[in-house]
Amino acid sequence: MILRPGIEDLKIIGFYLGKIILGLAFTMVIPILIGLCFKEINPTLDFIIGIEISVLLGLLLMKICRTDKDLNWMQGMIVVSLSWVVAMILGAIPLYLSGHWKSFLDACFDTMSGFATTGLVLVQNLDHLSYTHNLWRHLIMFLGGQGIVVIALSFFVRGFSGAFKMYVGEARDEKIMPNVIHTSRFIWTVGIVYLILGTLALGLTGIFNGMKPLNSFFHGVCIFMAAFDTGGFSPQSQSILYYHSPIYEIITIVIMILGALNFRMHYHLWTGNRKEIFKNIETRTFFVTIIVAFSIVAVGLAEIGSYPSVLVLFRKGFYQLISAHTGTGFQTIYPQQFPIDWNPLALTGIIIAMALGGAVCSTTGAIKMLRVGIIFKAIKEDIKKIIMPERAIVIERFHHIKDVFLEDKMVRGALIITLFYIILYGLGALVGMFYGNPFLESLFESTSAAANIGLSCGITSTTMPSVLKITYIIQMWSGRLEFMSVFTILGFLYALIKGK
Amino acid sequence: MKKNFKLVLIILLFALALYPGTCFSEGLSSSELIKNAKLYDGKLVVYSGEVIGDVMLRGQFVWVNINDGENAIGVWMASTLAEEIEFSGSYKSIGDNIEITGIFHRACPQHGGDLDIHAQALRKKEKGRAVEQRLDIDKKNSSLILLGILFLIWILTLFKRK
Numbered sequence: 001m002i003l004r005p006g007i008e009d010l011k012i013i014g015f016y017l018g019k020i021i022l023g024l025a026f027t028m029v030i031p032i033l034i035g036l037c038f039k040e041i042n043p044t045l046d047f048i049i050g051i052e053i054s055v056l057l058g059l060l061l062m063k064i065c066r067t068d069k070d071l072n073w074m075q076g077m078i079v080v081s082l083s084w085v086v087a088m089i090l091g092a093i094p095l096y097l098s099g100h101w102k103s104f105l106d107a108c109f110d111t112m113s114g115f116a117t118t119g120l121v122l123v124q125n126l127d128h129l130s131y132t133h134n135l136w137r138h139l140i141m142f143l144g145g146q147g148i149v150v151i152a153l154s155f156f157v158r159g160f161s162g163a164f165k166m167y168v169g170e171a172r173d174e175k176i177m178p179n180v181i182h183t184s185r186f187i188w189t190v191g192i193v194y195l196i197l198g199t200l201a202l203g204l205t206g207i208f209n210g211m212k213p214l215n216s217f218f219h220g221v222c223i224f225m226a227a228f229d230t231g232g233f234s235p236q237s238q239s240i241l242y243y244h245s246p247i248y249e250i251i252t253i254v255i256m257i258l259g260a261l262n263f264r265m266h267y268h269l270w271t272g273n274r275k276e277i278f279k280n281i282e283t284r285t286f287f288v289t290i291i292v293a294f295s296i297v298a299v300g301l302a303e304i305g306s307y308p309s310v311l312v313l314f315r316k317g318f319y320q321l322i323s324a325h326t327g328t329g330f331q332t333i334y335p336q337q338f339p340i341d342w343n344p345l346a347l348t349g350i351i352i353a354m355a356l357g358g359a360v361c362s363t364t365g366a367i368k369m370l371r372v373g374i375i376f377k378a379i380k381e382d383i384k385k386i387i388m389p390e391r392a393i394v395i396e397r398f399h400h401i402k403d404v405f406l407e408d409k410m411v412r413g414a415l416i417i418t419l420f421y422i423i424l425y426g427l428g429a430l431v432g433m434f435y436g437n438p439f440l441e442s443l444f445e446s447t448s449a450a451a452n453i454g455l456s457c458g459i460t461s462t463t464m465p466s467v468l469k470i471t472y473i474i475q476m477w478s479g480r481l482e483f484m485s486v487f488t489i490l491g492f493l494y495a496l497i498k499g500k
Numbered sequence: 501m502k503k504n505f506k507l508v509l510i511i512l513l514f515a516l517a518l519y520p521g522t523c524f525s526e527g528l529s530s531s532e533l534i535k536n537a538k539l540y541d542g543k544l545v546v547y548s549g550e551v552i553g554d555v556m557l558r559g560q561f562v563w564v565n566i567n568d569g570e571n572a573i574g575v576w577m578a579s580t581l582a583e584e585i586e587f588s589g590s591y592k593s594i595g596d597n598i599e600i601t602g603i604f605h606r607a608c609p610q611h612g613g614d615l616d617i618h619a620q621a622l623r624k625k626e627k628g629r630a631v632e633q634r635l636d637i638d639k640k641n642s643s644l645i646l647l648g649i650l651f652l653i654w655i656l657t658l659f660k661r662k
Contacts, residue, residue: 045639
C-alpha cells in the first residue's frame with residue numbers, strides 16, 4: 001500500500017526549500033555589486049527585483065512551513081530536486097527582465113543550462129549583454145557545479161543529519177572529509193583557490209592577446225567559472241573562437257581537465273599524494289577513453305580531409321574532444337560546422353566522449369569514469385571466469401582512493417545508472433527526430449543536454465519547438481542530479497495522488 | 501599606344517576573373533559563409549557587420565570580430581586598416597558597422613584552422629555610438645513595491661513575536 005505524504009512531510013520540504021531559496025537570493029548580491037561597479041542601472045534593478053522575489057518566497061515558505069524536524073531520505077531528495085527547479089525559475093527572472101531572451105521559457109532554459117553546467121544557450125544578442133547579466137550567467141554555472149545545496153550546506157546550515165541526504169541527492173555520494181559540511185567547505189576552498197589562479201592566468205593571457213585589462217580579467221573570471229565547472233558558457237557569442245589564441249585554448253584545456261577530476265583527487269593532490277592520480281581507476285579510464293575517442297575523431301576528420309594539416313586537425317579535434325569529454329562545451333568551431341565539416345565517424349567520437357563524462361564527485365555530468373571503469377572490470381572478470389578452470393576463484397579489484405574488491409552490487413549500481421543515461425540520451429534523440437532533425441544530429445544534441453555538455457551542432461536555437469526546449473530542460477535536470485532525486489519526486493507526486 | 505594600354509587592361513581583368521582563387525561575392529552573410537565554407541574557401545569575399553568586443557592587437561596586425569546579426573566572424577587585418585574603427589559593440593555601445601573585403605578561410609592554416617577572413621580593405625558604413633542608459637521606470641516601481649511588501653512582512657513578523 002502506498003502512503004499519501006502528510007502535511008508534516010510537505011512542511012518539512014517547504015521549510016528546507018525556503019532555506020535554500022534564501023541561500024540562492026544571497027548569491028544575487030554579487031551581480032548587484034558588479035552592476036553598481038560598472039554603473040549598469042537597469043541590469044542592477046533586474047537583480048534587485050530577482051532578489052526581492054526570492055527573499056519573499058523563501059521567507060514565506062519558512063514562515064508557513066516552520067518546523068524543527070530533520071529531513072528523512074525521501075524529503076531530502078525532494079528538497080534537492082525541487083531546489084533545482086525553483087532555482088531555475090528564480091534565476092531566470094533577472095535574465096528575462098534584461099530583454100535578451102525571447103520568452104521566459106528561453107530564460108529558464110539558459111538558467112537550467114547554467115545551473116546544470118550544460119552550456120547550451122538561447123540568449124539573443126549576447127555580444128551586447130551587460131557585465132551584470134553575463135556575470136550571473138557564469139556565476140550560476142559555478143554555483144550549480146559546486147552544487148546549489150552545497151552552497152546552503154556550506155554557509156547556511158549549522159550541521160544537521162539531513163545535510164548528508166541533500167548532499168547525496170545532488171549526485172555527490174562521496175565524503176572527502178568525515179563531516180559533510182566540512183566536505184562542502186573543502187569543495188568551495190578548492191573552487192576559490194583555482195578561481196584565483198585560473199583568473200590570473202586567463203586575465204594575463206587576455207592582456208597579452210591585446211584585450212583591455214578590465215575586460216580581460218572579467219572574461220578570465222567568466223571563462224574560468226565556465227571551464228572549471230565544466231559549464232561552457234562564454235561572455236561572447238563565438239565561445240573560445242573569440243580569443244583567436246592557442247595559449248587561451250591550452251589554459252582552458254588544463255582548467256577543463258581539473259574540473260573533470262574527482263574532488264577527492266584534488267584533496268590527495270593538495271595533500272601531496274600525487275601517486276593517487278596514476279593509480280586511480282578514474283584517471284586511468286579517463287586517459288584510455290580520451291585516446292580511444294580521439295582516435296575515432298582523428299580518423300573521421302582525416303578521412304574527410306577537413307583540415308589542411310595534422311597540427312590543425314589535432315588542435316581542432318583535440319579541443320572539441322576534451323571539451324566534450326570533460327562536459328564543458330567550449331567550441332573553437334561554429335555549431336553549424338559539426339554536421340558540415342565533420343563526418344559521422346568524427347561526430348560519433350564526440351558523442352561517445354560526451355556520453356562518458358568525467359569523474360564522480362566532480363562538476364561533470366554523464367555516466368562518469370568510475371562507472372565505466374567498474375563495468376570494464378566486470379567484463380574482464382567475466383572473461384577471466386570463462387577462460388580459467390571452473391574451480392578457479394576469480395577476484396577483480398581496482399584502486400579508487402583505496403584498494404577495492406569488485407562486488408556485484410557495485411557493478412549493478414554502475415550498470416543501472418549507465419542504462420538510465422543511455423535511455424535518457426535515446427529519448428531526447430527521439431524527440432529531436434520527431435521534429436524533423438536527422439538521427440545523428442538529434443543524438444548529438446540530446447547527449448549534449450542529458451550529459452550536461454553544451455556542445456551544439458545547431459539544433460538548439462530560439463526557433464526550436466517549445467516541447468524540445470522542455471525536453472532538453474528535463475534532460476539537463478535529471479542528468480545533473482543522476483536520476484535518484486528525480487525518481488523520488490515522481491514517486492512523491494504519485495503517492496500524493498494515489499496514496500491512502 | 502592608348503589602344504594597346506586598353507587591350508592590356510582588358511586582358512588583365514579577364515585573367516583576374518578567370519583565376520580560380522578569385523571570386524568577388526557581394527554582401528555575404530555569416531551563415532552563408534559558414535554553411536558554404538568549402539565553396540568560398542580561399543575566395544575574395546565581402547562581409548559586413550558590427551565590430552564587437554575587443555580589437556586585439558597582435559604585432560602589426562589585429563583581430564576584429566564582426567557580427568552581422570547571425571554570427572560573429574574573426575577578421576585578421578593590418579593594424580593600420582583598423583585605425584578607422586572607433587566604436588566596438590558592447591552593452592554600453594553600438595559598434596561601427598564596417599564592410600570588409602578579404603580572403604575567406606574555412607580552416608585557416610595560419611591561424612590553427614579557425615574560420616576567418618583576412619581583410620584587404622575596410623569601409624566604414626556607419627559610425628557606432630555610445631548607448632544612453634535611461635532608468636526603466638517600470639523596473640524601478642516594481643522593485644519599490646516588492647521592497648514595500650518585504651518591509652510589511654518584516655513588520656508583521658515583529659508584531660507576531662510581541
